[in-house]
Amino acid sequence: MNGICGWWGARPQAAEGIFPTTSDASINDCDISAAVIGNNTGGLVHADVEIVVAISERTSFGDAATVAAAYRRDGDAMLCAMQGAFALALLDRRRSRFLLAVDRAGARSLYVNERYGGVFFASRLEMLSRAPGFNRMHDDQAIFDYLYFHVIPSPRVIYRDVSKLLPAQMRIWENGQTLHRFYWHMPYRDSEVADYAALRQEFRALLPRVVGDAAGHSKTGADRVACFLSGGTDSSTVAGTWRELRGAPVSTYSIGFDAAGFDEMDYARTAARHFGTNPRELYVKPADVVDSIPRIAAYCDEPFGNASIVPAYLCARFAKDDGIDTMLAGDGGDEIFGGNERYANQSLFELYGRIPAPARRLLESALQMPGLDAIPMVRKARSYIAQAKVPLPDRFETYNFLHRTALDQIFEPAFLARVDSEEPLRNLREVYARTKSNSAINRMMHLDLKITLSDNDLRKVNQACELAGVNVCYPLLDDRMLDFAASVPARMQLKGTQLRWFFKRSLADFLPPQIIAKRKQGFGLPVGLWMADYAPLRELSHESLIALKHRQIVRPSYIDWVEQKHAKEHASYYGVMLWILIMLEQWLQAHQATAQR
Missing domain, CATH: 3.60.20.10 (Aminohydrolase, N-terminal nucleophile (Ntn) domain)
Known part of the structure; x- marks a missing residue:
């Protein structure tokens, strides 16, 4: 690019x-x-x-x-x-x-x-x-x-x-x-009055235009334009639309993992068969991760902790080796059509605020009566109310690692004294408040357009493709599609707790039913499991953590605690924090950043 x-x-x-x-x-x-x-x-x-x-x-x-x-x-x-x-x-x-x-x-x-x-x-x-x-x-x-x-x-x-x-x-x-x-704001429309049939017709007419225009960025011809295909709704939609436009099989690139709960290759194959693409498949192995970590850390402009950059890079490199010069990616669909699972969860918490205040006070008082602690439903109700009383967007971060442990147990005192622990939440609040909409659904999507998409997913795919030597385009982020998505009422984006209601219903006769029904996953990497089971990755990880202990950032005792939890309790969950720490150290080593003292 x-x-x-x-x-x-x-x-x-x-x-x-x-x-x-x-x-x-x-x-x-x-x-x-x-x-x-x-x-x-x-x-x-x-x-x-x-x-x-x-x-x-x-x-x-x-x-x-x-x-x-x-x-x-x-x-x-x-x-x-x-x-x-x-x-x-x-x-x-x-x-x-x-x-x-x-x-x-x-x-x-x-x-x-x-x-x-x-x-x-x-x-x-x-x-x-x-x-x-x-x-x-x-x-x-x-x-x-x-x-x-x-x-x-x-x-x-x-x-x-x-x-x-x-x-x-x-x-x-x-x-x-x-x-x-x-110079521009997502033009959300808070009106709930809209004609579904007219919106669907407009959407279906727009899809081939944005996909075709994105594919037109290739300067060497349509034969060298391919698609990422995870088997999710967005990548399947882009791949299927490109196949229809070409009138001939197009190449699709999919990643698999030999790890239960992480491999989505069956969904990718379903989409490839349904649309008649030329499927290209690559199974990532733990050795590929060990080889990729230093390459990615050295290439990334800043520390980057989204582990799915590894399969994204390997997939793009696989396509490059096949002679592909432009990849079409489905990123953005969740953030403009209501696809992130937390939208449904947070909508349930938002319901509590609609209960009249006197009724809420009465309910909360009743739940605090003595003798109720042993009743599971009472404990669940208390937990629900406690979370519901935390305003958005702060509630998004309830389960953040840095909120689950006291900061003075995570960070070295001198480092902690030099930072403002409230700044991340202020960043979220500024973007959430800047939304040109009163709808909580629209505000959550607007926040994710910045934090989840621009700051994370686009940076991931861009850098992965740049490192591999291919161009990447995002048809669903075409400005015409952004404007259209903003016109879809929030009640059509999320119907009750049903995510992407408008998108999926509009494409029910286009996408395979298995993909319409599946939950979001993407190119998730089973790095936590592999750090526990694959010795070379475990050694690289441990060596990186030993080096990080000497940087006066994170307390060695916290790093030891996370390693112990990862080894003995939940490899996938604690593997996330280990990966974040490892990639920080790998980036610092590759770029020789100098700490402020």
């Missing part, structure tokens, strides 16, 4: 030679240097006496020259009309005004570092860090956030003095000020 990099306003001698500026997709001037890195970069940089534009790829506007013309005509408002994945840098020389922006879904990243009196920017943090004098001191708060979320959510970055843009965000430097704005 393409990216951009460069600087604006810095002293040229401080920035000279940092970024490539010799291709036809670059500009190197006294006030700005910018380049597009990747393939098919022609036309992605434009410069005239008034406007300079560098954009990572063509959008609905076309090339960089048409983006410049749109800005000259409409100013910042042109971003509202520009569709597609992109990272953008734009200099308005008339006003000495510099703008950076990324697309609505955050499918492209943009890191920013202000120094030397100017702004350095890059789609890859590794490229940004090449600048002379770059501060590689890591940010303790970012590490805390990583251990909380298993990723580092935007805008924070592992290195101090660097930030990254949020989805649909633009950052502007003008008249000595820096402004942060969102």
Whole structure:
């Protein structure tokens, strides 16, 4: 995938030679240097006496020259009309005004570092860090956030003095000020009045358009466009639609695991047979994980703890070896069509708030009467009420590892004193409150668009595919699909506790019934089980944890406790935290981050 990099306003001698500026997709001037890195970069940089534009790829506007013309005509408002994945840098020389922006879904990243009196920017943090004098001191708060979320959510970055843009965000430097704005918001409609038949017709007409346009990003032909196929509703929908459009079998790539409860290959095979695709299957083994860990840790811009990046990388590499250059992924469907299981769970807790306050007080008093502790239903009711009284989005994190154990038992005292343990929840609350909707369902989906999708899943798939050497496109995150999904009433997204009611009903005659009925899983990795059973992975894990104990971040006693729990009680559950710790240490070793002291 393409990216951009460069600087604006810095002293040229401080920035000279940092970024490539010799291709036809670059500009190197006294006030700005910018380049597009990747393939098919022609036309992605434009410069005239008034406007300079560098954009990572063509959008609905076309090339960089048409983006410049749109800005000259409409100013910042042109971003509202520009569709597609992109990272953008734009200099308005008339006003000495510099703008950076990324697309609505955050499918492209943009890191920013202000120094030397100017702004350095890059789609890859590794490229940004090449600048002379770059501060590689890591940010303790970012590490805390990583251990909380298993990723580092935007805008924070592992290195101090660097930030990254949020989805649909633009950052502007003008008249000595820096402004942060969102140029677009998910246009949810709170009205419950809607015609299902009309919405279904619109949705079914839109699907082939967004899949076909995504496949059109391949510059070498449709034969080299394939699909990830986990056997879930989203990947099956994308693969089936691409097969229909092609009128011939298309290649689909699926991952399996020899571990009970993790292997979804049967569902992938069901979808492949149903649509008549050319199925390509790869079974991941523990040895593949051992081989992949250092590669992935070294490639990722920041510590990344979503273990499914390993099968995503292996699947993309498998496709690359077959000559595929573009993969279509189904990411985003859960976050725009109500598919995450916690939406149903949280909706049940939200019901409690609808009970009149006097009735709630009476019920809570009755449940506290003496002698009721031994009654299971009373204990369940108390637990339900206790959770229901925690407001969203805080309730999402009730079972977070960092809420299950006292922080002073997890972290070294000096490290804990340097961080704000409330910042992760403030991050969640800001995104939840920013939703342009009063519906709890829409607010939860809006939060997941940022935290689950942009900060996690898209970063996972992007980096996995980049490392493997293939491009990836997300048809369900097409701007037209985002606008459409926002028009579906919340009561159709989630019917009672039935997830994805509208999506599944609309595709009931298209998807196999087994896939309509299945629960969400994806390319989940049985890493907890394999760390217990496979000696080389267990050794790599233990060595990483020993090294992490010396970094004065996590208490050695907590690491020992998690290892013991993993070995003796629940390998899959405690394996999650072990993996998070291991990948932190692997990343720190690969990138030689310097701790703040």
